Amino acid sequence: MTTLIAGANNEAELYSALQKIDISVPGLSEGRTTKHTEIWTICRLLSSLAHAGKLTYPLTVSHTDKPDFFAYLGDAKIGIEVTEATSQNYAKCRALAAREFPDAIIDLGLFRPGKPKLSAAEIRKSLSEKRLRSEGWGGNSVEHEWASYIQERVDEKLIKLSRYNTHDCQETWLSVYSNTPLPNVHQQEARDILFPLLRDYWSRTPTFAALFIEKGQTIIRITVEGWEKFTLHDLWRPSGPAVKTIENFDDDVTDEGLWNEIMRQPSPTKRKRL
Template identity: 30%
Template sequence: MAAKPPAPKEREVIHARRIDDLPARLRAANISVPGWAHGRNSEDAELYAVIRLLASRRYGMSEFPLTLKKRERPDFVLALNDVVIGIEHTEAISQNDAKAAALRDDGHGPKVYFSKPASVSEPPKTSKQLKEEILADEMGDGWVGDSAERGWAEAMTHFVEKKMTSAQGEGYTRYPHLWLLIYDHWPAPALDLHKALPLLRTQLEACSAWSIFERVFILDEDLIVELNESTENIHCVNHSE
């Protein structure tokens, strides 16, 4: 009989016995995220995002004690008293935008530049190609009509589907509840959420996202969009500083 794989290691990030303890625990665990060219790693982004998620939601007295642990597959486990929730994290960014951001952090191109549409299906570009584009800093075709909202909804669905596949894989720990937290870097200037969310909801229903994730949270630097099977809410981000 094959040996069972070792249990994933867990590290406690936050433990708050009472609701009044939570703000200080969040501040103590809070981090900043280095630039793409300066030692940034996936755990930095995961911690940055989950701290802001926990700092931005409302709590009841019955949800304490609260404990957050870092682990793998899923990335976190959150205990709200006797309710146990797995939290999976992903970053929504195109591979070319991530590489371009690293080049910009390393000093290539102007600090202020034109934002361009991205696609989840775009082929990877070489560093040479991206440096040439960064230095040229051309406006490009930009966004027409509701293309920003459609592109954003398509991208969010793409990253949800990738995590759906991961959550159903071998070695993934199942908890009674599973949330997905998306750290959103997708280019969508002046995004109109009132137009974008119905598009996203239609696509999430089509791919059966709610059969895997109880809630999906989409975080940027200002807002958190919270979606479940029937409702959505928008929260201001508390940076816990």
């Protein structure tokens, strides 16, 4: 067990401790480990919850295993499990592309939820073709697939939760880093699709008291009572005006027709029917 945060008495002390932690994550082909992703996720979660006034002090956080972290918030002990919602086929494809096919076009449509595991040979074949073969997305299929990715990770972690060392925890949280191989996800609609899928989870024993999802520039908190979202508070990004990126563009689009016109239509330069 490694102490990550030692007795931060207030928000300022927590920020100071967090900024001293190296949260850099190597590339997939450059030695990335599960620990890198866990540290990245927990630090950004703590920073965002502190900024939103959702933490209790003094706060101590230890890095352990099963669950990944213990957080002591005042008198409460919270177990926090961290995971990543992604496609293993997609992760393997990105790693192979980085090593062997740096100019390849990655066809995101090949990595749908529930797809069987692809062999390295199958992925290499796809990368070598330099063309898009899959169907695109229509309507709200992107949001349904995103919700499926999150639900799959929650299901997998719930199955294992009874074996975790959380018997003396007041609550256990699940923090999910969303790294799904999808075009831009409209977060409002995706949340509305996901919430009913989790409805029966809250009555299970054991279960997670809260689910946190990092998606782009947002942290989404879901409990039995509903959901709320916080702006990601990134202490590690240089100060300056907010930069519009492909990750945070989706929340600013409210006109569904405009949204579909911009994001859901295939680009003639990128997708051709073959």
